Amino acid sequence: MATAAAVVAREIPSPEQASLWSDAWRRLRRNRMALISTIYLVLLVLVALLAIFYTPYRMSAVGIAPTYSGPSQAHLLGADGVGRDVLSRLMIGAQISLIVGVGTQLLVVVVGVTVGLLAGYYRGWLDSVVTFIINVFYGIPDLLVALILVFLLGPSLTNIIIAIVVTRWMDMARMVRGQTLSMREREFIEAARASGAKPVKILFGHILPNALGPIIVQATFGVPAAILFEAFLSFLGVGIQPPTPSWGSMAADGIAALRIAPHIVLAPSIALSITLMAFNFLGDGLRDALDPRSRR
Amino acid sequence: MLTRGTLIYIGQRIVLIAFTVLAVSSIVFLGIHRLPGDALFSEHLHGQQYELLLHHYHLDEPLWIQYRDYLTGVVTRGDLGESLVNKGVQITPLVLRELTISAEVGAFALIFTIGLGLVLGVVAAVRQNTWVDYVLTTTSVIGYSMPNFVIATFLLLVFAVWLGNQTDGAFYYQIGGGWTGSIGQIWLPAFALGFPYASIVARLTRASMLEVIRQDYIRTARAKGLKETVIMVRHALRNALIPVTTILGPLVIGIITGSVIIENIFGIPGLGKEFAQSILNRDYAIVIGVFTMYAAMVGVANLGVDLLYVLIDPRIRY
Amino acid sequence: MPAPILQVRDLRTQFLTDGGVVTAVDGVSFDLFPGESLGIVGESGSGKSVTALSLLRLVPDPGRVVGGKVLFRNQDLLQLSDDEIRQIRGRDIAMIFQDPQSSLNPVLTTGFQIAEAMQAHGKAKAEANARTVELLKRVRIPAAESRVKDFPHQLSGGMRQRAMIAMGLANAPSILIADEPTTALDVTVQAQILELLGDLNRELGAAIVMITHNMGVVAGLCSRVIVMYAGHIVEEGPVEEIFERPQHPYTWSLLRSIPRVDALRHERLRSIEGIAPDLLRPPSGCRFHPRCPFRIERCFTDEPTLEEVATNQRAACWVTMERARREMHADDLLDIRPGAGSGVHPGEQI
Numbered sequence: 001m002a003t004a005a006a007v008v009a010r011e012i013p014s015p016e017q018a019s020l021w022s023d024a025w026r027r028l029r030r031n032r033m034a035l036i037s038t039i040y041l042v043l044l045v046l047v048a049l050l051a052i053f054y055t056p057y058r059m060s061a062v063g064i065a066p067t068y069s070g071p072s073q074a075h076l077l078g079a080d081g082v083g084r085d086v087l088s089r090l091m092i093g094a095q096i097s098l099i100v101g102v103g104t105q106l107l108v109v110v111v112g113v114t115v116g117l118l119a120g121y122y123r124g125w126l127d128s129v130v131t132f133i134i135n136v137f138y139g140i141p142d143l144l145v146a147l148i149l150v151f152l153l154g155p156s157l158t159n160i161i162i163a164i165v166v167t168r169w170m171d172m173a174r175m176v177r178g179q180t181l182s183m184r185e186r187e188f189i190e191a192a193r194a195s196g197a198k199p200v201k202i203l204f205g206h207i208l209p210n211a212l213g214p215i216i217v218q219a220t221f222g223v224p225a226a227i228l229f230e231a232f233l234s235f236l237g238v239g240i241q242p243p244t245p246s247w248g249s250m251a252a253d254g255i256a257a258l259r260i261a262p263h264i265v266l267a268p269s270i271a272l273s274i275t276l277m278a279f280n281f282l283g284d285g286l287r288d289a290l291d292p293r294s295r296r
Numbered sequence: 297m298l299t300r301g302t303l304i305y306i307g308q309r310i311v312l313i314a315f316t317v318l319a320v321s322s323i324v325f326l327g328i329h330r331l332p333g334d335a336l337f338s339e340h341l342h343g344q345q346y347e348l349l350l351h352h353y354h355l356d357e358p359l360w361i362q363y364r365d366y367l368t369g370v371v372t373r374g375d376l377g378e379s380l381v382n383k384g385v386q387i388t389p390l391v392l393r394e395l396t397i398s399a400e401v402g403a404f405a406l407i408f409t410i411g412l413g414l415v416l417g418v419v420a421a422v423r424q425n426t427w428v429d430y431v432l433t434t435t436s437v438i439g440y441s442m443p444n445f446v447i448a449t450f451l452l453l454v455f456a457v458w459l460g461n462q463t464d465g466a467f468y469y470q471i472g473g474g475w476t477g478s479i480g481q482i483w484l485p486a487f488a489l490g491f492p493y494a495s496i497v498a499r500l501t502r503a504s505m506l507e508v509i510r511q512d513y514i515r516t517a518r519a520k521g522l523k524e525t526v527i528m529v530r531h532a533l534r535n536a537l538i539p540v541t542t543i544l545g546p547l548v549i550g551i552i553t554g555s556v557i558i559e560n561i562f563g564i565p566g567l568g569k570e571f572a573q574s575i576l577n578r579d580y581a582i583v584i585g586v587f588t589m590y591a592a593m594v595g596v597a598n599l600g601v602d603l604l605y606v607l608i609d610p611r612i613r614y
Numbered sequence: 615m616p617a618p619i620l621q622v623r624d625l626r627t628q629f630l631t632d633g634g635v636v637t638a639v640d641g642v643s644f645d646l647f648p649g650e651s652l653g654i655v656g657e658s659g660s661g662k663s664v665t666a667l668s669l670l671r672l673v674p675d676p677g678r679v680v681g682g683k684v685l686f687r688n689q690d691l692l693q694l695s696d697d698e699i700r701q702i703r704g705r706d707i708a709m710i711f712q713d714p715q716s717s718l719n720p721v722l723t724t725g726f727q728i729a730e731a732m733q734a735h736g737k738a739k740a741e742a743n744a745r746t747v748e749l750l751k752r753v754r755i756p757a758a759e760s761r762v763k764d765f766p767h768q769l770s771g772g773m774r775q776r777a778m779i780a781m782g783l784a785n786a787p788s789i790l791i792a793d794e795p796t797t798a799l800d801v802t803v804q805a806q807i808l809e810l811l812g813d814l815n816r817e818l819g820a821a822i823v824m825i826t827h828n829m830g831v832v833a834g835l836c837s838r839v840i841v842m843y844a845g846h847i848v849e850e851g852p853v854e855e856i857f858e859r860p861q862h863p864y865t866w867s868l869l870r871s872i873p874r875v876d877a878l879r880h881e882r883l884r885s886i887e888g889i890a891p892d893l894l895r896p897p898s899g900c901r902f903h904p905r906c907p908f909r910i911e912r913c914f915t916d917e918p919t920l921e922e923v924a925t926n927q928r929a930a931c932w933v934t935m936e937r938a939r940r941e942m943h944a945d946d947l948l949d950i951r952p953g954a955g956s957g958v959h960p961g962e963q964i
């Protein structure tokens with residue numbers, strides 16, 4: 001009996017998988033906003049990659065253009081208050097945003113998924129502790145905690161990422177915990193358990209693949225949140241430190257010159273908004289594609 | 297509405313909030329004081345002078361004594377200590393004064409957010425699957441994707457720069473001029489603070505309304521011969537508000553967080569500006585004080601939300 | 615016979631679903647006379663509720679009344695403006711629904727919801743409140759004075775339905791439509807509610823349209839009955855006639871499926887053999903023919919219309935009509951119509 005169950009468990013590790021992914025892909029392609037957003041984001045990634053090797057000017061070179069000068073042939077997006085090329089800085093800013101956005105979410109997935117799986121699977125005191133911590137975090141302004149953390153750790157790209165992960169892992173953990181709780185009662189998990197599969201195998205071989213859809217959606221929504229966090233910190237001057245530009249700090253620098261050179265603040269503001277929008281539309285699209293029931 | 301059970305519940309919650317605030321305050325206190333480097337270092341003081349200052353702030357005592365004194369101060373006198381940068385400035389009165397300013401702007405933002413969000417959400421739901429609905433649902437994604445400082449920038453460009461140019465400076469929004477707290481000064485920052493959340497409230501309201509207008513009691517209300525507006529407001533919206541209320545807690549947190557940036561941009565001398573400034577000045581004492589205040593505000597806001605549930609939904613009793 | 619208060623003519627209501635057009639009510643015509651109690655029976659999905667909702671133009675999306683007339687006091691309700699039909703709803707024609715739990719708004723007090731029905735039609739607030747207490751007493755809710763302040767969740771299921779009835783009666787309507795008012799209730803409470811409706815019908819003189827699955831309810835309350843199947847009226851007539859001499863095979867099987875008194879409480883109906891028709895692809899000819907034990911060739915192809923088969927009794931069935939035609943030619947032929955004679959089942963005769 002046990003061996004039969006084991007065979008069954010191995011044969012059907014994840015019931016509705018294959019068709020789910022291809023269906024989801026088809027639905028996603030039909031979502032126009034998500035498609036446009038994906039194209040934009042691919043371009044953004046290319047620009048960020050390009051900026052590793054090439055920017056029109058050195059991003060920190062001052063005085064290469066008249067200060068506050070507006071867009072021109074030589075400087076497509078004009079120059080800032082100390083005569084640096086705004087376009088070059090914008091390209092580096094894209095790098096920073098993407099590193100922070102994607103980097104934090106990779107860590108959040110690792111932390112959140114592990115904590116969520118363990119808490120949901122083992123329940124008991126571990127679950128109580130995790131739930132308690134999550135609830136505490138929900139009750140405090142996470143952005144301000146991140147602010148204090150960066151301030152304590154010292155401003156650097158790594159510390160910003162750490163601060164954001166520390167304050168943003170709970171959504172993922174809570175979601176994965178919920179998925180695990182409901183899935184551990186399903187037949188194919190019980191069959192696997194009955195056949196003596198190790199918990200690690202059950203968690204990562206059976207439960208995780210089935211929770212992958214919601215995890216991807218959650219992480220996609222996490223990216224713009226993280227980018228926003230970084231922009232916020234940098235805007236206040238406790239994030240990315242000069243001369244490295246961040247869209248947040250570029251906007252903050254430009255606001256003082258709003259009257260005479262609005263392009264300085266507009267360029268990073270628009271880039272930031274569109275990027276956040278693209279991730280949110282993509283997240284919406286992924287959610288609708290992976291969970292058709294959530295659609296109206 | 298205020299039954300004995302509710303009063304007991306409120307009492308319990310207040311005690312709980314007090315403990316949470318104390319805990320948050322302690323964590324921040326201990327976290328910050330464990331670190332080397334503080335406002336005093338940055339002033340490049342030397343020898344005797346520095347020693348004297350350290351002594352003035354009791355920073356020469358062991359950490360646990362400092363903590364004990366701090367805690368007694370907070371609990372018995374509500375005393376959050378003295379500013380490290382501006383010697384002699386007591387934090388509690390400072391923070392309370394700034395709180396009233398922030399609360400004013402925040403309240404405007406809150407009312408605006410909820411008002412606009414509800415109206416847009418209801419309209420989108422009532423006109424489901426028409427162009428109005430599509431425009432509103434799409435712009436709501438745009439709305440919550442725009443960082444508040446971007447919204448603030450656009451508002452300033454329009455109302456402070458463009459309008460000033462158009463009217464030869466006769467009528468425009470003056471940035472950072474002396475803060476009087478007049479309505480004219482409040483509504484731009486309130487809009488910038490609230491707009492992203494208005495989009496979220498609108499989305500939630502729409503979903504919630506769509507759920508509610510399918511319910512049997514809406515059909516009953518129609519069968520009675522009620523006017524459509526009465527049905528939507530009195531019967532549908534009342535019920536649709538129940539799930540929307542959940543967002544109020546995060547909304548208050550969002551407005552508090554947003555105020556840290558918005559107050560800076562608009563030159564509002566409130567808690568948020570103080571918080572950002574103190575962090576840059578490394579004035580730990582104020583950072584701790586303001587954060588303690590924030591913890592208290594969030595606690596009270598969440599309690600308020602719980603009580604609101606009782607008001608909206610008679611089935612809920614504590 | 616007095617003039618009918620409500621005349622429904624060729625009513626058609628459709629739903630535009632993803633799968634196609636569902637004609638839930640298809641050419642329904644009937645009269646309602648002042649003060650009478652008319653039953654509408656039929657299986658689940660036969661279009662009873664949609665018919666009732668169509669009368670007051672309350673059909674939910676994606677439904678739409680696409681044709682016919684609903685004549686009430688010489689005006690066609692289907693032609694009225696939104697505001698005019700609103701004036702009729704709740705004042706002249708009131709409606710109560712199946713599940714009082716979900717039909718009452720959970721966040722408003724019961725009393726308010728009743729008073730509101732009167733205020734919507736011009737009664738002053740104080741007057742409406744006073745009458746609310748009276749109405750609650752009238753529908754026999756104990757301690758009515760304090761109950762007006764109760765929210766729906768504080769009332770029992772039976773009391774909620776009484777409150778719904780009070781709401782329906784609030785403006786002394788000339789027609790009260792009750793859509794399965796007892797289905798969601800306990801058997802004992804069911805009996806009380808039916809008794810109450812009967813009393814009110816007699817005392818107030820309002821015409822009642824009683825929609826139900828339950829032939830027993832019809833027998834206890836109604837004087838006339840309409841039988842619906844798949845959006846059509848298949849039989850209509852006085853209750854005694856229909857019970858004694860059902861002329862349509864579907865009516866006959868409905869009667870056969872009345873649950874016995876000692877049957878399980880939740881067993882609402884013994885179901886009729888065969889599956890209910892798919893309204894997206896209704897059967898050709900007579901819609902009942904796939905399930906009909908008496909079907910003849912004609913039933914497969916031609917759609918029967920409602921014809922007078924006895925005094926005041928009409929049925930839409932080829933078998934019955936064929937028999938009636940033959941009877942006219944040969945009065946002495948063996949009587950094989952469904953349910954003819956007492957206690958003889960047509961199934962045994964064929």
Ligand SMILES: Nc1ncnc2c1ncn2[C@@H]1O[C@H](COP(=O)(O)OP(=O)(O)OP(=O)(O)O)[C@@H](O)[C@H]1O
Binds near residue numbers: 665827
């Ligand atoms: N909202 C809707 N969308 C699509 N079709 C509907 C809808 N409501 C009703 N219908 C269609 O109308 C038909 C008749 O429904 P109706 O509610 O009138 O049945 P009923 O006789 O009242 O049944 P019951 O006894 O279950 O209340 C259904 O079979 C269904 O096909």
Ligand SMILES: [Mg+2]
Binds near residue numbers: 662663793794
């Ligand atoms: Mg029905």
